[in-house]
Amino acid sequence: MAEGEEPMLVDGTTGDWPGRWDHVKKFLERAGPFTHPDFEPSTESLQFLLDVCKILVIGAGGLGCELLKDLALSGFRHIHIVDMDTIDVSNLNRQFLFRPKDVGRPKAEVAADFINRRIPGCRVIPHFKKIQDLDETFYRQFHIVVCGLDSVVARRWINGMLLSLLVYEDSVLDTSSVIPLIDGGTEGFKGNARVILPGMTACIDCTLELYPPQINFPMCTIASMPRLPEHCIEYVRILQWPKDKPFGDGVALDGDDPRHIQWVFHKSLERAAQFNITGVTYRLTQGVVKRIIPAVASTNAVIAAACTTEVFKIASSAYSGLNNYLVFNDVDGLYTYTFEAERKENCSACSQIPQDLHFSPSTKLQDVLNYLTDSASLQIKSPAITTTLDGKNKTLYLQTVASIEERTRPNLSKSLQELGLVNGQELAVADVTTPQTLLFKLIFTS
Amino acid sequence: MAEQKTNKEQRYDRQLRLWGDHGQEALENAHICLINCCATGTEILKNLILPGIGAFTIVDGHKVNGEDVGNNFFLSSDSIGKNRAQAATEFLQELNSDVSGNFVEESPEKLLENDPEFFHRFALVIGVQLPESVCLRLGAELWNARVPFLVCRTYGLVGYMRLVVKEHTVVESHPDNALEDLRLDQPFTELKNHFASYNLDNMEKRDHSHTPWIIVVAKYLEKWYNEHDVQLPKNYKEKEAFRQLIRGGIRTNESGAPEEEENFDEAIKNVNTALNATKISSAVEDIFNSEQCENITSQTPVFWLMVRGVRDFVRNEGNGLLPLRGKIPDMIADSDKFINLQNVYREKALQDAAVVSKHIQTHLQNVGKPPECVSENDIRLFCKNAAFLRVVRCRSLAEEFSTDTFYKDTITSSMDNPDSEMVLYLMLRSVDRFYQQHSRYPGVYNYQVEEDISKLKVCVNSLLQELGLSVSVKDDYIHEFCRYGAAEPHTVAAFLGGAAAQEAIKIITHQFVPFNNTFIYNAMAQTSATFQL
Numbered sequence: 001m002a003e004g005e006e007p008m009l010v011d012g013t014t015g016d017w018p019g020r021w022d023h024v025k026k027f028l029e030r031a032g033p034f035t036h037p038d039f040e041p042s043t044e045s046l047q048f049l050l051d052v053c054k055i056l057v058i059g060a061g062g063l064g065c066e067l068l069k070d071l072a073l074s075g076f077r078h079i080h081i082v083d084m085d086t087i088d089v090s091n092l093n094r095q096f097l098f099r100p101k102d103v104g105r106p107k108a109e110v111a112a113d114f115i116n117r118r119i120p121g122c123r124v125i126p127h128f129k130k131i132q133d134l135d136e137t138f139y140r141q142f143h144i145v146v147c148g149l150d151s152v153v154a155r156r157w158i159n160g161m162l163l164s165l166l167v168y169e170d171s172v173l174d175t176s177s178v179i180p181l182i183d184g185g186t187e188g189f190k191g192n193a194r195v196i197l198p199g200m201t202a203c204i205d206c207t208l209e210l211y212p213p214q215i216n217f218p219m220c221t222i223a224s225m226p227r228l229p230e231h232c233i234e235y236v237r238i239l240q241w242p243k244d245k246p247f248g249d250g251v252a253l254d255g256d257d258p259r260h261i262q263w264v265f266h267k268s269l270e271r272a273a274q275f276n277i278t279g280v281t282y283r284l285t286q287g288v289v290k291r292i293i294p295a296v297a298s299t300n301a302v303i304a305a306a307c308t309t310e311v312f313k314i315a316s317s318a319y320s321g322l323n324n325y326l327v328f329n330d331v332d333g334l335y336t337y338t339f340e341a342e343r344k345e346n347c348s349a350c351s352q353i354p355q356d357l358h359f360s361p362s363t364k365l366q367d368v369l370n371y372l373t374d375s376a377s378l379q380i381k382s383p384a385i386t387t388t389l390d391g392k393n394k395t396l397y398l399q400t401v402a403s404i405e406e407r408t409r410p411n412l413s414k415s416l417q418e419l420g421l422v423n424g425q426e427l428a429v430a431d432v433t434t435p436q437t438l439l440f441k442l443i444f445t446s
Numbered sequence: 447m448a449e450q451k452t453n454k455e456q457r458y459d460r461q462l463r464l465w466g467d468h469g470q471e472a473l474e475n476a477h478i479c480l481i482n483c484c485a486t487g488t489e490i491l492k493n494l495i496l497p498g499i500g501a502f503t504i505v506d507g508h509k510v511n512g513e514d515v516g517n518n519f520f521l522s523s524d525s526i527g528k529n530r531a532q533a534a535t536e537f538l539q540e541l542n543s544d545v546s547g548n549f550v551e552e553s554p555e556k557l558l559e560n561d562p563e564f565f566h567r568f569a570l571v572i573g574v575q576l577p578e579s580v581c582l583r584l585g586a587e588l589w590n591a592r593v594p595f596l597v598c599r600t601y602g603l604v605g606y607m608r609l610v611v612k613e614h615t616v617v618e619s620h621p622d623n624a625l626e627d628l629r630l631d632q633p634f635t636e637l638k639n640h641f642a643s644y645n646l647d648n649m650e651k652r653d654h655s656h657t658p659w660i661i662v663v664a665k666y667l668e669k670w671y672n673e674h675d676v677q678l679p680k681n682y683k684e685k686e687a688f689r690q691l692i693r694g695g696i697r698t699n700e701s702g703a704p705e706e707e708e709n710f711d712e713a714i715k716n717v718n719t720a721l722n723a724t725k726i727s728s729a730v731e732d733i734f735n736s737e738q739c740e741n742i743t744s745q746t747p748v749f750w751l752m753v754r755g756v757r758d759f760v761r762n763e764g765n766g767l768l769p770l771r772g773k774i775p776d777m778i779a780d781s782d783k784f785i786n787l788q789n790v791y792r793e794k795a796l797q798d799a800a801v802v803s804k805h806i807q808t809h810l811q812n813v814g815k816p817p818e819c820v821s822e823n824d825i826r827l828f829c830k831n832a833a834f835l836r837v838v839r840c841r842s843l844a845e846e847f848s849t850d851t852f853y854k855d856t857i858t859s860s861m862d863n864p865d866s867e868m869v870l871y872l873m874l875r876s877v878d879r880f881y882q883q884h885s886r887y888p889g890v891y892n893y894q895v896e897e898d899i900s901k902l903k904v905c906v907n908s909l910l911q912e913l914g915l916s917v918s919v920k921d922d923y924i925h926e927f928c929r930y931g932a933a934e935p936h937t938v939a940a941f942l943g944g945a946a947a948q949e950a951i952k953i954i955t956h957q958f959v960p961f962n963n964t965f966i967y968n969a970m971a972q973t974s975a976t977f978q979l
Binding site for chain 1: 453456457458459460461462463464485489492493496497498511512513515516517518519522523526541602603619620621622656776777778779780781782784785788892895921922925926929930931933934935936937938940941943944945947948949951958959960961962965967969970971972973974976
């Protein structure tokens with residue numbers, strides 16, 4: 001064999017061919033001046049990536065498709081992907097693993113199939129499910145989790161799940177229980193990528209202020225003084241649809257049904273005409289009803305690539321990872337900004353410190369609920385509050401099960417004192433934003 | 447036919463919301479050329495094919511090898527030994543049937559020798575992983591033909607892009623945070639009259655709290671002028687006093703407590719920006735002072751005709767101000783008051799645009815061109831965006847590389863920080879020297895890494911010497927670039943693929959602003975920088 005030639009790899013199952021991993025090997029088999037202190041050049045690292053390392057990709061959309069490709073071509077072969085959605089025509093401008101014939105099929109399955117066929121040896125396993133439908137034992141098997149989600153609620157949930165897997169021995173974190181979370185997000189020409197080491201670095205909830213809650217138009221504007229075409233559309237969506245029931249009793253507005261959008265469009269035009277407002281179009285109508293966020297392939301490509309580079313660094317120790325937040329914007333030239341997001345001392349998700357709630361005993365439970373949902377740092381969606389009274393577990397209020405909601409609704413107008421709560425009372429709050437319950441301590445003010 | 451049209455609208459919906467139907471049309475009429483469909487190349491193309499570029503032509507004389515297939519999504523092991531351009535075109539074409547894909551099995555060097563005009567037909571040429579000499583020759587050809595040229599390269603964990611376009615004009619730059627054009631400091635007659643039609647003191651409670659804040663500010667400004675010699679509140683102290691004046695106007699209830707008047711709150715909040723003097727930015731002034739605006743001929747492109755029309759307006763009817771933008775932000779108000787106010791701005795904007803149009807027509811006549819050359823819609827769009835016009839002029843590669851005209855100061859001052867991305871630029875120039883000398887890149891094979899370090903260092907030093915640069919390049923970077931072995935890791939190729947594709951879309955659609963002119967991405971640190979070289 002001539003010097004420098006790579007040996008022929010004959011492997012039927014993996015279908016490897018000479019030179020296949022040359023681009024990757026240079027970073028695994030060679031020493032370098034910028035490598036991570038833990039890095040040891042070796043020919044075994046590639047085998048670890050190919051045969052052992054297990055990656056979970058959450059979301060098979062704009063970012064997910066890119067992530068699968070990037071991971072597969074970086075040597076990762078054991079990949080699971082979770083996505084609860086099916087393919088829509090509007091996905092095709094960027095979700096390149098899907099074709100017009102795939103419309104209607106589950107994203108995770110079509111994506112996995114495409115990658116497995118295009119990249120020999122790669123085994124992507126799809127899960128056509130909500131992330132909440134999978135449990136601890138599922139998530140625990142992965143070395144690294146990468147997210148390409150379009151929802152803050154989902155991000156917080158997976159963040160909470162990985163935090164719940166952390167093992168502490170005598171209050172000291174067992175670092176082998178840490179599963180790194182790489183999170184990517186995009187919107188039009190803007191994007192960000194962050195690296196989270198649960199229990200060690202800033203988590204999603206530590207920086208919740210970076211995701212301000214969506215501001216809706218005030219109801220009085222929508223109901224009686226519209227000024228913009230958007231106000232007219234929201235009027236039809238929120239007020240007129242439930243009244244007119246255009247497609248039958250109990251039929252909810254489906255943003256994906258063109259007939260529904262047509263109806264909203266025409267009614268919005270009527271409303272706009274009443275107020276001499278111009279600018280209602282079909283495209284605007286759909287955008288407002290579905291809360292559409294513009295998207296292109298290029299931004300997703302950039303952010304997914306940055307995320308995968310970080311996955312590679314962590315899996316191989318080849319370099320020190322991003323520390324820990326990258327922002328990208330290519331509206332005017334190309335702009336990136338990298339900074340270290342800091343942990344919040346009293347983060348409701350990762351600080352393990354029960355949050356204090358300061359209320360007077362005469363405060364109504366409803367007001368406590370409002371605080372939990374309105375607080376910028378908590379942003380709880382629909383809190384279910386339980387506590388221990390007289391040694392027994394009692395649900396104070398729960399919204400998500402109709403019968404329990406009805407039963408506990410009277411509690412909302414009762415004061416904390418009337419409900420039998422005392423100073424120092426521990427309240428457990430459950431919510432869609434986290435798989436764990438949040439613990440709060442009630443501190444009475446005078 | 448209608449079925450297909452609907453599908454395109456649905457398919458491209460998410461991007462139409464960014465660049466509109468006219469942007470999409472420009473994209474679909476464009477034919478671009480990619481030289482070298484290595485991983486970086488195919489990733490760039492993918493991000494142009496998905497949004498529906500009209501056509502692409504790949505120029506690549508290479509045959510596919512095992513390494514190629516390892517990092518390229520658009521090749522398979524079956525492609526090994528075949529022509530790379532053909533193999534990649536097949537896989538890429540499959541992404542979008544609206545797009546027309548072509549390939550030429552030829553090296554760019556050969557084409558430059560035998561048929562340089564081949565490249566003139568393209569809206570943009572993208573050259574990937576090109577050796578320096580080919581880059582410079584191709585750059586010269588495209589510069590003379592006025593064809594935009596985007597150079598891209600992935601080298602280990604470094605990404606590099608260089609945009610070469612003599613003059614690129616942008617009407618729709620879509621700035622992220624634009625100041626409003628409200629003219630509170632210099633209200634035009636119709637606006638003054640509109641303000642005069644309001645008497646806040648006499649209003650019913652409901653009207654008072656649903657009057658647009660613009661009108662509130664205008665009314666209180668009148669009061670202020672009476673007491674302050676018709677001077678705008680200028681500094682913090684005066685603005686604070688002005689806010690107090692407005693605050694004093696909030697109606698009170700029977701017990702003397704202030705009512706909730708959100709429109710007054712908005713007025714107070716907006717005092718900071720609403721009273722800024724309306725003026726033309728220096729960027730736009732520069733555009734007005736450009737040679738192309740000054741000398742209108744029959745060759746003058748539409749953009750410059752419109753610039754001249756606006757400039758004529760500014761210097762005459764506009765009294766030093768641009769045509770009115772015509773948009774106002776949403777604000778708490780009842781529908782009628784808001785719509786009426788909005789219409790005052792809209793109508794004035796249309797009037798101003800009509801005057802601009804007259805000026806443009808005069809110029810067209812003077813150079814013997816028909817009025818249809820510039821459409822009314824284009825003029826209105828131009829006027830709306832007059833404050834945000836941008837002209838990007840990139841230097842040629844010849845200017846960047848010549849020892850007479852290279853930007854020594856830019857390089858030297860960047861290197862004040864020895865870990866600046868500028869060092870990566872110098873390393874890329876150095877490995878190109880290495881390639882010229884040794885017909886290979888450093889450290890491609892494991893056994894070469896060590897011995898190439900000193901050879902590469904010689905190249906670095908000769909480069910620095912030739913350019914008279916007294917900067918120091920840390921040995922670590924020389925070692926690192928040998929370690930790279932000219933590898934093209936997929937994730938760096940993919941990052942560049944996204945970045946470059948969007949710059950290409952900017953060039954083609956003339957929307958959003960391209961970078962000027964050198965972009966370096968450092969995947970180790972996840973940082974980037976743009977230099978003008």
